[in-house]
Amino acid sequence: MIPASFEYRRPSTVDEAVQALVGGDAKVLAGGQSLLPLLRLRLAFPDLLVDVGRVESMRGVRDDGEHLVIGAVTTHHGVVTDPLIAQHCPLLAQATSTVADPAVRHRGTFGGALSHADPAGDLPAVALALDAEFEIAGPTGRRTVAASEFFVDYLQTAVGAGEVLVSVRVPKLGAGWASHYEKFHRVAQAWAIVGVAAIVRRDGDSIAEARIGLTNMGSTPLRASATESALAGAALHDGGVTAATDRASEGTDPPSDLGGAADYRRHLVKVLTRRAVLAAAGS
Amino acid sequence: MTTTETHVIGQPRKRKEDARLITGQARWTDNITLPGMLHFALVRSPMAHAKISSVDVSAALQRPGVLAAFSGADLAADLGSLPCAWPVTPDMVHPDHHPLATDEVRYVGDAVAVVVARDRYAVADAIEAVEVDYEPLPAVVNMEEALKDEVLVHSQAGTNKCFVWPFDGGDYDAVKATADIVFKRRYVQQRLIPTAMEPRAVVVEPLAAAEEFTVYSTTQIPHILRVMLALTVGIPEQKLRVIAPDVGGGFGSKLNVYAEEVIALVLAKRLGRPVKWTESRSEGYQATIHGRDQIQDIEIAATKDGKLLGLSVDLKADMGAYLQLVTPGVPVLGAFMYNAIYKMDAYRFRCTGVFTTKTPTDAYRGAGRPEATYAIERAMSDLAHEIGKDPMQLRRENWITHEEFPFTTIAGLTYDSGDYEAATARSMELFGYDDLRREQAERRDRNDPVQLGIGISTFTEMCGLAPSRVLGSLSYGAGGWEAASIRMLPTGKVEVVTGTAPHGQGHVTSWSQIAADALGVPFEDVEVMHSDTRVAPMGMDTYGSRSLVVGGVAVHLAAQKVIEKAKKVAAHLLEAAESDIEFAAGTFSVKGSPDAKKTIQEISLATFAAHNFPDGVEPSLNSDAVLDPENFSFPHGTHLCAALVDTETGHTKIRSYVAVDDVGNVINPMIVEGQVHGGLAQGIAQALYEEAVYDDDGNLVTGTLVDYLVPAASDLPEFTTDRTVTPATSNPLGVKGVGEAGTIASTPAVVNAVVDALRPFGIDDIRMPCTPERVWRAIQDRSSGGDRSAEGTVAYGGTQTATTAGRDTEAGGGAQ
Structure with a gap:
């Protein structure tokens, strides 16, 4: 399929990118793995594409003390293979390794997937569970938005018109924390029907603290707050975890589509949350 | 020397x-660029069924780079009607099939106008400027609804029934009267989309003052296409040269004469310049033939210990909106395969072809035989369960033994050679059948959330099409x-x-x-x-x-x-x-x-x-x-599948798959192995993944590869393959066909395994594909998991609402 015609610019700095985005109906292009299909199916008709793929300051992972800073155009492959991420935030590498296929992971970018904000995408729920922070550049300068404020609605984020996501800060997971991303899908390339990102701190035979992000259980990624509360102090082996994870569907509003009806997803999220928590806890 | x-x-x-x-370095049709070549694109109906009130191409003609634009009415005299070469009965309803619809559209994707421009970008923009007014008519997507004739796909025909094709071997009623058991099942073949790696394309080059033409096409049938184009467009056959350059897969989807090939020829003739058309994947999903889509009502008459006496098949086959090249012949080919490798005294077959407002169906890898094999191999396992017998033992007691070849079946075919015992013995050995049965019992005993199922398919098939006299007796339009x-x-x-x-x-x-x-x-x-x-x-x-x-x-x-x-x-x-x-x-x-x-x-x-x-x-x-071959070819084999079914999520994982095939003598074992692997992938895809879903309005909901799930290598298990060699006696090389065997064999092996895993839940069928949601729902409801894939959509048919499908999206929680 052939997209409608558009202008194309390829800035080399963030400032140039922000200037290029001024006025008109512009879209930011990074790896193109979500935007190009929309263009080719003629579901989107921007006048201008601003390709940030060559903005070098937006690429790569750096150590910033208690945090890692991940440039928005770092590819999924870059995330999966990055030694800092492997050391300090293995959840991100594990979840990213489930994204689509190698071809997509070599082109698609971390920031692109988050900016696209498909609730069926894996990374939004992971970023939410990690309490990541999003650095956004715009005509009036830069601002930082918490993950809880970043995902606004289906395919909508806090990134406004004329703005671009520059980088994402994720906290390093300290000693005692462990994580797991449990993705449920039918074929490797398919979107998650439901996904669960679990980060837990274990205290002996019980869970001390947990953070749970849910993929595809609503129009945005969600935190399983009721489960998180119930997991605090829950015993690993006497049904405590199951009692807590049985509350994983509370507050969710999952879609009904070809992947499954809402009731199936509400069931699935409980099973998958239990599995994710137990896997993270090494049990 | x-x-x-x-x-x-x-x-x-x-x-x-x-x-x-x-x-x-391959030369695909889409790589061909000729001097002065024009590109065309088609305006396709967004509605499943509507009267065309008007088509206005004038705005498109004003777009940059556009040289011509035509409605169906403009070209009707030149385009003629697309051929169907297989009128299976003398009274078959065979409606006109205009390459560009003139008065009515009958499926989403039916072409209504064509625009020709200097490049493919210009033409992609210009088709949006064609104004078409439609007067909507109701869609009918379900065969059983269509047979009520309340909504007529072709009103002038007065019925949606295309044909009824009967076959009788022996006296089924008489046999049934003596049977201890009359066993009935309904199986459903979902609609599939072939998905060849290379989409379709056609280039036509006019030569010698547009009196001679070279047609380059992504076709499996350059020779048949030449004859058919000559007959359809009226260009003398000797003035037509058809070339199929490198062609990237077909699976039957390129075994056809398509509207775009005819339109390309007519445009090249009118305009005197080379023209090209290439489909996009999502366009192809609407406008390239689909496969399967049948409802199979099976009845087996047997003795109480499982000796088959007779088989009755009442088949409904969805033609889609029109008849393509061999559409009606596909289910008829299957007629000879329901009895499979089993001996019986009587066989009754009735096939009803049905029009619906969906993309036409036609041959898809196996064409009739996968459907037949699925039904009989499912039925044999289900019957074994019903009478409490091991499913392999039941087969053994009913199959043709190796001493009995050549064997003339109840369907009238003579199987030249085969050794089902040998292939089965090898397969059971590689599979570890007894150990897996033990593990299955253990998992059942401890109520393991992951249950193990064992699926069997002792298939045969008829291929090597075909003795010309047989094709003639089946009213096919050509020889073999x-x-x-x-x-x-x-x-x-x-x-x-x-x-x-x-x-x-x-x-x-x-x-x-x-x-x-x-x-x-x-x-x-x-x-x-x-x-x-x-x-x-x-x-x-x-x-x-x-x-x-x-x-x-x-x-x-x-x-x-x-x-x-x-x-x-x-x-x-x-x-x-x-x-x-x-x-x-x-x-x-x-x-x-x-x-x-x-x-x-x-x-x-x-x-x-x-x-x-x-x-x-x-x-x-x-x-x-x-x-001209003296007989068909009858490859056979024994396929065994062990599937793990996660009863908490409904997810099925194939743990092991053994395919022992007998394709006679082998010319190149690596190529045979490749055919088996690809065939298994496609058959497993039908069992677990692929399904063309239409909503009640006749929209193809699975219109892209995002929603139509084609499994990749990483989604499939490691296959254990081996062969036994029983040479064919009907040809001097002793060879048998292998291109479709894997596809034919594997679908029932996998679904039998899934159902076998779920027997303790009182489940005896899961509709294909066995999606996690269907399996989970089947466990909740002790049902087949339902026909619907999604809210407001219809998989094989059925127009249930969410409530009648047993689903209340507000109830939440899941029952267990």
Whole structure:
């Protein structure tokens, strides 16, 4: 399929990118793995594409003390293979390794997937569970938005018109924390029907603290707050975890589509949350 | 002297085709760019069923780069009606099928107008400017609804019933009256989309003041296409040359005469310039034929201990909105396969073809036989469960034993050879059947959330289409012969011309092996030419696992004729009697005088010079053979699948899969292995993944690869494959077809495994594909998991609401 015609610019700095985005109906292009299909199916008709793929300051992972800073155009492959991420935030590498296929992971970018904000995408729920922070550049300068404020609605984020996501800060997971991303899908390339990102701190035979992000259980990624509360102090082996994870569907509003009806997803999220928590806890 | 190789047949030679294909040097139709070439695109109906009130192309004509635009009415006289070559009954309803709809659209994707422009970007923009007014009519997407004739797809026909095709072997009613058990099941074949890797494309080049045309097309059937285009468009056949360049898969989807091919020819004729069309994947999903989509009501009459007495099949087959080239013939081909490898006294088959407002169906890998095999292999396992017998034991007690071949079945076919016992024994051994049964019992005992199921498919199939007289008796419009020519070049190199049209099967390699062995020349010295009606003037093309058993054998026969001719020359040069000439490994020698010999290369050169030649013999070794096969080919095998079903999520994982196939003698084991692997992938895809879903309004909901799930290699298990070899007796190479066997065999093996895992839950069917949601829902409801894939959509049919489907999206929580 052939997209409608558009202008194309390829800035080399963030400032140039922000200037290029001024006025008109512009879209930011990074790896193109979500935007190009929309263009080719003629579901989107921007006048201008601003390709940030060559903005070098937006690429790569750096150590910033208690945090890692991940440039928005770092590819999924870059995330999966990055030694800092492997050391300090293995959840991100594990979840990213489930994204689509190698071809997509070599082109698609971390920031692109988050900016696209498909609730069926894996990374939004992971970023939410990690309490990541999003650095956004715009005509009036830069601002930082918490993950809880970043995902606004289906395919909508806090990134406004004329703005671009520059980088994402994720906290390093300290000693005692462990994580797991449990993705449920039918074929490797398919979107998650439901996904669960679990980060837990274990205290002996019980869970001390947990953070749970849910993929595809609503129009945005969600935190399983009721489960998180119930997991605090829950015993690993006497049904405590199951009692807590049985509350994983509370507050969710999952879609009904070809992947499954809402009731199936509400069931699935409980099973998958239990599995994710137990896997993270090494049990 | 060149070293000759013997016994190239049977060696896993690397494919001659691949170096080119994997280094980007293939020539696909879409790569063809001709001077002055124009591009066209089609305006397609967004509605499943509507009257066309008006089509206005004037705004499109004003767009930059646009040279022409036509409505269906504008071109109706030139375009004619697309052919259906298989009128299965004399009274079959065969509606007009205009390449561009004129008065009514009947499926989403039905073309209504065409725009021609200088480049494909211009034409993609310009089609949006064509104004079409539709007057909506109700859609009918479900066959059982359609048979009520409340909504007529073709109002002038007065019915949606296309045909009823009956077959009777023995007296089923009489047999049924004596049976202890009458066992009934309904199985459903979901609709599938073939998804060849290369989308369709066509280029037509007009020559000689637009009186001659070269058609380049992504087709499996260049020869049949030439005849059909000549008849449809009225261009004399000798003025048409059809070339299928490199073609990237077909699976039956390119076994057709498509609207776009006819439109391209008509546009090239009108405009006097080359034209090109290439589909996008999502366009192809609407406008390239679909497969399967049948409802199968099966009845088995048996004794109480499971001896089959009779089988009755009441089949409904969805034609879609129109008849394509062999649409009605697909379910009819299946008619001969429901009885499969089993002996019985009576067989009744009724097939009703039904029109619906969906994309036309046609042949898809296996075409009729996967459906039949699925039903009987499911039924045998279900019957075994019903009477409390091991499913393999039930099969054993009913199948044709190896001593009984040749065996004439209740469906009237004569199976020439086979050994079901041998293939089964090997398969059971590789699989570890008894150990897995033990593990299954243990998992059941401890209520393991992950249950194990074992699925069996002891399949056979009929392929190698086909004896022409049989095709004639089934009212098919063509024969089933195949042609081959061998040209011996002066240097002793060999050109093989075949009438088959490979599009991934590796004929160039396999035919080289056959010719090299027969002529005693090196494999590398053989070139194989095909798929151009000027180069290979005679052919019936490639489909129905026919190429080797008909076309490959024809190569062998042509080579025998070359040897016979060469013997006369050798006798003359060696001054011996022809009857004293022996031929082996590329060398002609005189009986009793081992030093008196000539190689086939020497004979070739001597024939080229013709200085010293026998009187009355033409100076040529070139030979043609046209083979009309005496019988079909009947590959068989035993496939075993162990599936783990996660009862908490409904997810199925194939733990092990063993395929022991008997395809007779093997020319190239690596190619056979590849065919089996690909076939298994496609059959497993039907069992677990793929489903074309339409909503009640007739929209294809699975319109892209995001929603239509084609599994990749990483989604499939490691296959354990092996072979038994029971040579076919119906051809001199002893070969059988292999192109569709894996697809035919694997679907029931997998679904039998899923159902077997879930027997303790009282489940005896899961609708295909066995999606996690269906399996989970089946466990909740003790049902087949329902026909619907999604809110407001219809999978095989049924127009339930969410409530009647047993789903309350507000209830939440899941029952357990």
